[in-house]
Amino acid sequence: MAREWLDRWREGRIGFHRSDTHPALIRYWPLLGAKPGTKVLVPLCGKSLDMRWLARHDHPVLGIELAEEAIEQFIAEGRGEVSRYQQGPFSVCRQGSVELWCGDFFHFHIEQAAEIGAFYDRAALIALPPATRQRYAFHLAQLIPPGARGLLVSLTRAPGDDGGPPFTVTAEEVRELFEPNFQVTHLEDGDPEEGSGFRESIWAMVRRGPLLCP
Template sequence: MANEWRERWREGRIGFHRDRPHPALIRHWPLLGARPGTKVLVPLCGKSLDMRWLGQHDHPVLGIELAPEAIEQFVAEGAGMVSRYRQGVFEVCRQGNVELWQGDFFHFHIEQAAELGAFYDRAALIALPPATRQRYAFHLAQLIPPGARGLLISLTRAPGEEASGPPFSVPAEEVRELFAPNFRVTHLEDGEPEPRSGFRESVWALVRRGPVE
């Protein structure tokens, strides 16, 4: 899977990348209640412009991305000085208030997540095959403190449609099953099916449960 993603970035096969911030982020993030200054985790971030939108709205951002090509494109297409340093097994690149950690999300641990207070997932869950999604949901829960809020965008295809990916179809029942043990899960909206792919986006608000919930 890792080699496939890097190959996609090298060859420019990144149809999942949007050339503007996601409309659902703009609509719903202000309603989540994440305070200005709250640091936002963006797993499997690519070179998403959603990170710049969050940064422009008073949120430091920590993106984690396996492909160094994506990180280099992000900073090359941005503005401002770039600083580089190392944190454990991660090479870190900072531009403005966006930090990009190059490496495996599953190697990012709670000691490195001390300042995080929110998260945003537009392309992480749907990039993972079924066998890895449970691990992802559990690992995310370990990184996010009680009360932290997040926005998740999933994709579904109609029954009978081609199910190969990535991106993968993750039905509503699976989203609830994955996250409900550790998060309060609220369904916010469903989009219209995309004509070419048949995918329909669903938007979710998640709040990390405390130990007594």
């Protein structure tokens, strides 16, 4: 799976990349209640322009991406000075208030996520095969503190289309994966995309658990 992902970026097969901000992010993020200044975790971020939108709306962003090509393209297409440093197994680039950590999401641990207070997943869960999705949901829950909020985009393919990535993740699977650790709220189902039959669903999530008093 990792090899296929890296090959896609090297060969430019990135039809999943949007050239604009996802409309669900614009519509629903302000309703989540994530305070300005809250750092947002974006797993498997690619070079998503959604990170720039979050940064413009007063959210420091920490994106994690396996493909170095994606990170370098994001930096090249942006503005501002770039700082580079190493954090354990991750090579990190910072441009403005966006940090991009190059490495395996499953090697990112709670000690490195100390400042994370929200998350956004537009294309991480649906990029993973079924056998990995449970691991992803559990690992994400370990990184997100109680009370933190997030937005998730899932996807279903046209009936009879079992291909991927992106993979079909049904509403039932979203609830099965996340409800043990998150309060899950279904926000909307989009219309099928013309030509592909893909249909997105939008979810709001709040990490369960006792809130720590200051």
